[in-house]
Amino acid sequence: MTKNITTLLFDLDGTLINTNELIVSSFLHTLNYYYPNQYEREDVYPFLGPPLAETFEKINPEKAQEMILRYRKFNVENHDLLVTEFEGVYETIRTLKEHGFKLAIVSTKMRDLIIRGLKLARLEPFFDTIVSLDDVNHAKPHPEPLLKALETLRSKPEEAIMIGDNYHDIEGGKNAGTLTAGVSWSIKGKEHLLSYHPDYMLDSIYDILAIVGVDPS
Template identity: 70%
Template sequence: MKNITTLLFDLDGTLINTNELIIASFLHTLDYYFPNQYQREDVYPFMGPTLVETFSSIDPDRVDEMVERYRTYNLAKHDELVTEFDGVYDTIRTLKENGYKLAIVSTKMRNTVIKGLKLMNLYDFFEVIVALDDVTEPKPHPEPLQKALAALGSTPEEAMMIGDNYHDIEGGKNAGTLTAGVSWSVKGKEFLQTFDPDYMLDTMSELLDILQVSTVNK
């Protein structure tokens, strides 16, 4: 494979398990405006796009207040509902120890990205964070990935985008990087495979095998 030096990671559903937090936040918000109209499975399609995109498709006249209600609840419940995925910490630590450039490319706001990284003790591993409030166009537009690559001094040819949603895979393709999907996506491995990622990870540690990274420090 190409000489990969740079790894761009989505955050939610990829490095940290925010699935229950996101689902609960959507249901809390939607139940306020549309009581008893939304079930758990109904909000799965909303996971990945920005909140503005999602709420605009539901009620264009109340987008701002719905986003505010969602974020208030989400922050209040964050530490209670966010958990770690198996193998993520050890894999990210090993990549950092082996000299890889690491960045977060997320459709969340920067303060919430940092909150999640710090909660899972991942914050110090990442040189660059590109969040929703850092860009004009979110994933799958290439802008967030291009901004991360520029900050790291990397080219698309030496980078891989890893994520749990089609926005991550399409964003990587649009920016010219390799792509990897994660099978623990709440939307399912089969769904993600339809977007033809270059790799599909069943565990985060498989990334070390793909990159042929030794678990012993260089």
């Protein structure tokens, strides 16, 4: 139990809402358009987390912007069909808010899709601020997005924890000076996250309540 935590920074995709199927399908739709039958599900797992530009520029710098547009079109059109809730997230986030914790989303998504996902999962009212890809010059694991959220919330890094499903979240937290927590439901697997040495590993979203000293009952 760490009672001096006042602020919780959450990644969104794969952490609070289950966008795994949406993201994997968006990548497969895009990549197999340009490279037919060359990509299967497991091939795109490494692309979950980094900004789209970073991924597509490595694959094809000349067509990266075109590929981003195709990805986003499919992603927006299929968002509400493929996004689902993770068990216990709504209740846990509501409990944290009721206990006075400061809550923020720190994501590599664009703001409009973050808000859409939060509304779909009924989570939007609980968050004090959102830091999206279009708010910063550098995405996670650079500390800029986390420090921007902390500045808005008037919180210090040492009283915050970054929770996410990707190594970008863990390294971003370490770079910003916060505590870190990985989630075992990451599509990349628990062992992958453990190799980046987060301070905590959540086997259930409810585990965060014990870490910050809240009685879940």
